[in-house]
Amino acid sequence: MAHIELRNVTKTFGGKAALKNLDLEIADGQFFVLLGETGAGKTTTLRIVAGLEKPDDGTILIDGVDVGGWGAAERDVALVLQQYSLYPRYTVRENLEFPLKSKIRRVAPAEIQERVERVARTLRIEHLLERKTDRLSGGEMQRVSIGRAIVRKPRVFLMDEPLSALDAKLREALRTELKRLQITLGATFLFVTHDQVEAMSMGDRIGVLDRGRLVQVGTPSEIYARPTNTFVARSVGSPPMNLLDGAVRDGAAVTEAGFSLPISVASAHEGRPVTFGVRPEHLRLDPEAPAKARVHDIEDHGVEKIVTLATGDAFVRLTAPATQHPRIDESVGFSWNPEKIILFDRTSGRNLSAA
Secondary structure (H helix, E strand, C coil), rough: CEEEEEEEEEEEEECEEEEEEEEEEEHHHCCEEEECCCCCCHHHHHHHHHHHHHHHEEEEEEEEEECCCCCHHHCCCCEEEECCCCCCCCCCCHHHHHHHHHHCCCCCHHHHHHHHHHHHHCCCHHHHHHHHHHHHCCCHHHHHHHHHHHCCCCEEEEECCCCCCCCCHHHHHHHHHHHHHHHCCCCEEEEECCHHHHHHHCCCCCCEEECCEEEECCCHHHHHHHEEEEEHHCCCCCCCCCCEEEEEEEEEECCCCCEEEEEEEEEEEEEEEEEECCHHHHECCCCCCEEEEEEEEEEECEEEEEEEEEEECEEEEEEEEEECCCCCCCCCEEEEHHHCCCCEEEECCCHHHCC
């Protein structure tokens, strides 16, 4: 287990900044997820913590010790990648044993056997131990990759989108398994992903990275309910938050999409150009509401439906119970919960309630 801290870390590649004055803290035993789009700087952050890249500026601390001058092996971290780092001609057992036979950390044969068998039980791969890894499925290979990391008992687990190459059902199963594993081990995990479902379902805390800058850190519920800006609002939530330009007038949200609905907001924002943010679950079909729209699309998810409404030049998504049966191109009324509307500054995208 380990406490990780990055202070004012900057990294550039060919004159382009990958990380800009990054400050990041991960508590001992925490499952921390770094969420961001491709090119946001997630993998660079991971490689800097691992010691595979050196920052241009800044400090990397593990358990309060500056490890900037240490190599990857000295930092005692384990890296799990999207691509399976396995030896195809070795058996699963031989792959799991390999990290314990390095010159840096020689482990007694009896302990190697005990560790391998314990890891195999933990990951439910005992039946695969004598099988060559080139005969495994994608999910089995990723379990073995994770096992190679666990068997070493490192201080930190670093995971670079390890589930992204798997099919949806297997990703869901391994998400649950990885989280269970982290709790069982009590280990520090830094997990990077572009998938907000992975971030929300696995992380104790989430850091949202945008073009090399950490724009918000918080628990999944904090980031979902109180996004610091419109970038975070779009990045977290499925379906994402509806964002509608407009202004507050006489206690109502007057949108450029052509509808007006009541809103609970401080009078200080009266007349100010803003962007209204509302989650799909805080909207509902309401035949009595003054706001009208046309049903553009319906996604049936069984227990609920995601209904896309066309209003003016904008589209608004809401969740409806399975018992409601709107029809494509039908004209409907809709309303929202005025207590749940978030106001963002239209120019900067900043959450005005967080000011």
